[in-house]
Amino acid sequence: MRNVPILFLLLIVSLPLFAQRQDSISLDPVPTDLLEDFLQNSGAESGDFDLNGQFDLLATFQKRPLNINRCDEADLRELGLLNDIQINNLLQYRKIAGPLLALYELQVIPGFDLAFIRRIIPYLTTGGDLDDFQASILEMVGDGRNEVQMRWSRVLEKQAGYANPESDQSYLGDPNQLFVRWRHTYYNRLSFGITAEKDRGEAFFKGNNRQGFDFYSAHFFLNNYRKKLKSLALGDFNASFGQGLILFSGFSTGKSAASTLVKRNARNLRPYASANEANYLRGAGISYALSDKFEATAFYSSRLRDGNVNGVDTLDEEVASFSSFIDAGFHRTIREIEDKNSVRQNMSGLSLQYHSGAYRLGLNSVYHRFDRALTLNPQPYNRYYFQGQSLLNTSVDYSARWGNLNAFGETAWSDNGAIATMNGLLVTLDRKMDAALVYRRYPRNFQALGAAAFGETDGGRNEEGVYMGLEIRPRTGWTVNAYYDVWRHPWLRFQVDAPSRGTEWRLRLTYEKRRRMRAFVELRQENKEENAFGNETPYNVLTPTRLVQLRTYISNQVSKALELRTRADWGYWDDGVGAREFGFAVLQDVIVQPIGFPLSFNTRFALFDTDSYNVRFYYYENDLLNTFSIPPYYNRGSRVYLNLRYRPVSALTIEARFAQTFWSNQTEIGTGLELINGPRKTQLSAQIKYVF
Known part of the structure; x- marks a missing residue:
């Protein structure tokens, strides 16, 4: 839609200029190092995590500590x-x-x-009475905080999907991406709201989306109400049990520079206000205190999901089965629309928790049921993956503290008889030294559709390993983080046609001088066995690969209004077959926040040169409020972005973002319908946030 930017300008001038409450400042609740490390270890290039709830929660604690x-x-x-x-x-x-x-x-x-x-x-x-359990729902609604957030974004270059709108192979919508969210919160006690999103290329008020946006989400969440009712979730929500062996939804980190951060700690139920179209539940959930020591959580979810359908049963003209879920959330082409909402997934869960002082024990169960069978395309690596229409998982999780020791873990069972377990230990060895130890054993035939347990791979299966982490604070301002992880995969994996092994270690030295300067140097090495493509044998053989990366970083708070951040990375990747591949990247960030002036900005300029995607570098980027991006930097080129933020009054924030990547060794960017003829990719974004 060509008039979308004009629409946003009209929305700006239509908003009142005064609010009843102060808006929150820009917060960064999840350390950027963890985000970069998590994506780097998972191999993902992009993702949509529900960080909005954590942003809002910290804003709540800032106003009411x-x-x-x-x-x-x-x-x-x-x-x-x-x-x-x-x-x-x-x-x-x-x-x-x-x-x-x-x-x-x-x-x-x-x-x-x-x-x-x-x-x-x-x-x-350290003081103050925060006990407002007696506040009624009407009081929380009347005294709460409302936030309206509207975002627009698009790629400026012409992409192949929009070149021929009459073709059945093209995108059916325009290149604008739209996001709208209204949310009401009362501290961390009450949350309800509506979220709507349209991705680039999706139709808007026409075609298959005559109702407007492609994705709608709504939630109502009540927390710690009248002491007995711990949580009540209606609509869309997240649920997590134990250490994630059978169910964990929402953001979770893997191995990172925070070497002792290895334990899952999410509440059983949490509100959902993200635009991610895959990672949520839809229905109802409740957590209730049965007594001072016993708590029960139960939920039921029924929602439609996108799936690759296998065929049509000619007798009842129903889809007979599906081969996989599609979690991207895109509905831009005829083919993607055909797969939309093709599978109904019903889920129910129950958790009974016993806690007494420093001890906690939980019994958990999750049941999945589909309206048609999951039938995988047979491959050697997926021989032990779940197939069928229903799956039952149960688990026992625990946590215990003895002095400076914290033991935790979970053991889970899937209804094919497989048993998976992970157990960890956190200990303070000295006031200047902490350690973490995690052992996990996930059999090749363990099946859990909602698992997100700690480990090298996703899904909590086909892995056995030991992780050791250490944090040392030798003197004021200095921190040493290190870990070593060793694992094996007893069965085949995707593009790994034999049982394989791997190791990874990381060492980081950090120096921080009050809040004015922070610097670190880090060395990381990862060794894995993967298929040796291009060998002369008629079958794939494994070859050991090695990835080495050296990272340096320094930030300097020059003044209250100016901060400079400089970063340089170098690394190489080697598979022992071809030539060793090298890469480096250099970045400079400038952050300007004038005191008492409503306009602020931050900008980055980066140069990078890598021999291939194997030596890519991930970097957290400052983005619009409550959003973030972590694109991979690879091949040869430069990247620049500029974020502008204008706050004429405390209730209103207006933002704009310009970001462009230039590849000097490419004449095309992307593939398929995302193809751009040229060496540049430019993205513009704008956002309005209004609090009242």
Whole structure:
């Protein structure tokens, strides 16, 4: 739609210029290092994680700080700023020494240095009565915070999918991407709202989307209501049990520079307000305190999902089976529309939790049922994957604290008889040293459709390994993070036609001087066995591959209004067959936030040169509020972006973004309908956020 930018301008001027509440500042709840590392280890180039809830939650705690003397373990986890070792040490200190008199008293607790304390102080307090369990729903609705967020984005270059709109192989919609969200929150107690999104190339108020947007989502979520009702979710929500062996939805990190962050800590139920069209449940869920020590969580979900259909049963003209789910959420072409909502997935879950002080034990069960059978295209590597119409998983998870020790784990069973387990240990060896140990064993025939457990691969199957992590704080401002992971895959994997092994290690040295300067240098190496393509034998053989990356980073807060960030990476990839492939990248970020002036901006200029995609580098990019992007930098070229943010009043934020990548060694970008004839790809984005 050519008039979309004009529509956004009209929306700006139509909004009131004053609000009842102050808007939250820009927050970064998930460390950028974790985001980069997670995507780098998963091999994903892009993703849509539901970070909006964490942004809003931190904004809540900033206005109404968490009482560190009265909160429990679940509250500290929900804050999302402390790792498990810090939480364990804090609770142990509070048990022995009693309530903290001031937040800076945290310095005497192992794992809390002055730089970290300064970062978390805005969200914590040592006093005040935060008990508002008696507030009614009507009071929470009337005294809550409303947020309207509207976003527009498009690629400026002409792509193949829009070149011939009359063709059946082209995109059926325009190249504009639209996002609208309204959300009402009352601190972390109540949340409800509506989200709508249209992807680039999807029809809008025409064709298969005469109702407007391609994706709609709505939720109602109540938390800690009247003490007994822990959570109530209606509409779209996320659910997670245990350590993720049978169910974990939402954002979760894998191996990262935070070497002791290995434990899953999500609440059983959480509200969902993202535009991701795959990773959510739709129905109802409830968590209820049966007594002081027992809590039960139950949910039911029924939703339509996109799937690759296998054929049509001529007797009842119904799709007989499907070969896989399609999680991209795109409905731009006739073929993609045919696969839309082709499979109904029903899910139900039940979790019984016992907790007594430092001990917690849970019994969990999840049942999946499809309206037609999942029938995979037979390949040697997927021989033990789930196929059929129904699947039942059960598990037992636990967590226990003894002094400076925290043991945790989960053992799960799938209804084909396979048993998977993961067990971990977090320990404070010294006030300056923390350690983590994780053992996992996921058999090749273990089946769990909602698994996202800690490990090298997704799905919680076909893997056995041991992870060892260490964090050392030798002196003020200095931190050493290191881990070593060794694993094996007892069965074949995609493009790995034999059982294989791998190892990975990482060492990072970080120096931070108050909040003015932060620098680190990191060395990482990953060894894997993969197919040796191009060999002269009639079958694939495995070859050991090695990826080595050296990273350096320094940020300097020149003044209250100016911050400079510089980064340089170098690496190589080697498979022992072809020539070794090298790559490097250099980045410069400039962040300007004038004090007392409504206009701020940040910009980046990057140069990169890699021999292939194998030596790619992932970098977190500052983006529009409540969004982020982590594109891979590879081949030879440059990238630049500029973000502008204008806040005429505290309630209104107007943003614009320009981003362009130039590849000097390419004449085409992308493939298929995403193909661009030329060396550049340019994206424009705009967003309005209004709080009242």
